[in-house]
Amino acid sequence: xxxxxxxxxxxxxxxxxxVVLGKAAAGAAAGVPSLxxxxxxAKFGVSTATVDLSVLQVTFGMMIDINVAQAILLLAAIxxxxxxxxxx
Numbered sequence: 001x002x003x004x005x006x007x008x009x010x011x012x013x014x015x016x017x018x019v020v021l022g023k024a025a026a027g028a029a030a031g032v033p034s035l036x037x038x039x040x041x042a043k044f045g046v047s048t049a050t051v052d053l054s055v056l057q058v059t060f061g062m063m064i065d066i067n068v069a070q071a072i073l074l075l076a077a078i079x080x081x082x083x084x085x086x087x088x
Contacts, residue, residue: 046062
């Protein structure tokens with residue numbers, strides 16, 4: 001049980017690190033002409049929709065903004081996780 005929790009936490013940590021470092025790397029690479037392709041981003045999702053029932057107001061929506069550097073680091077994080085999982 002404890003091993004499963006540790007592996008899950010390590011996966012979440014690797015994914016969060018990949019997203020944060022990817023955003024930082026893309027921001028730094030945007031100014032360099034030969035690395036500008038790392039900052040190419042795509043934005044997709046569902047814009048907000050609000051349901052107002054006088055007593056309760058609920059808003060739904062989700063947008064994802066991902067760049068090339070984040071995608072590469074996410075793939076690397078998943079590969080690292082599978083290597084860690086295979087050893088344990």
